[in-house]
Amino acid sequence: MSGRKVSLLAVFIGLSVMGAAIKIPAIIGSVALDAFPSLLAAAFFGGGxxxxxxxFGHFVSALIGGMPMGPLHLVVASEMALLAFVFAFMYRREKRLLASVVFVIANAFLAPLPFIFFFDVTFYVALLPSLFVGSLLNMVVAYLLIPRLSSFFEGAYHKGAIKG
Incomplete structure (x- = not known):
């Protein structure tokens, strides 16, 4: 991986750190505006x-929030990686609105489903409002920024970069 790619990823991870400091009131402290930089990176540079x-953004958010679920944050980080990858796949195929809706629904309602088995249904239900608000806010910020920043990042990572 070239120094340019590593530097660009570091910039977006830094944005995740800043977003992780902006928390959404929730029963756990890791719901924050840490996902929108991953959506930006997914749209500009691809799913990987x-x-x-x-x-990385989720891990930083969890650390700032005190790691309330301990090693279970590995599950959430994996889910966030998968969601960003799926968003990139759909967004790059000109299904931008669908990619946004899928991200919000999957992040708010599907991603916390495994925690029913680790905790209980009450925990899942208690998470839903804050996760929905957090997912929606992250998506709105990304959806507003992608077209405005696309010309700046076009071709900065690899040839054939996405056009906003």
């Missing part, structure tokens, strides 16, 4: 870059 930023 978005997945890396998504996983």
């Amino acid at each position: 870059a978005g997945a890396i930023v998504g996983a």
Whole structure:
């Protein structure tokens, strides 16, 4: 991986760190505006870059929030990586609105499903409002920024970069 790619990923991970400091009131402290940089990276540079930023962004958010679920944050980081990858796949195929809706629904309602088995249904239900608000806010920020920043990042990572 070239120094340019590593530097660009570091910039987006840094944005995740800043977003991780902006918390959404929730029963756990890791719901934050840390996902929108992974969506930006996914749209500009592809699914792999978005997945890396998504996983690191969640880990930083969890650390800032005190790691309330301990090692279970590995599950959430994996889910965030997968969601960023899926977003990139759909977004790059000109299904931008669908990619946004899928991200919000999957992040808010599907991603916390494994925690029913680790905790209980009450925990899942208690997470839903804050996860929905957090997912929606992350998506709105990304959806607003992608077209405005696309010309700046066009061709900065690899040839054939996405056009906003």
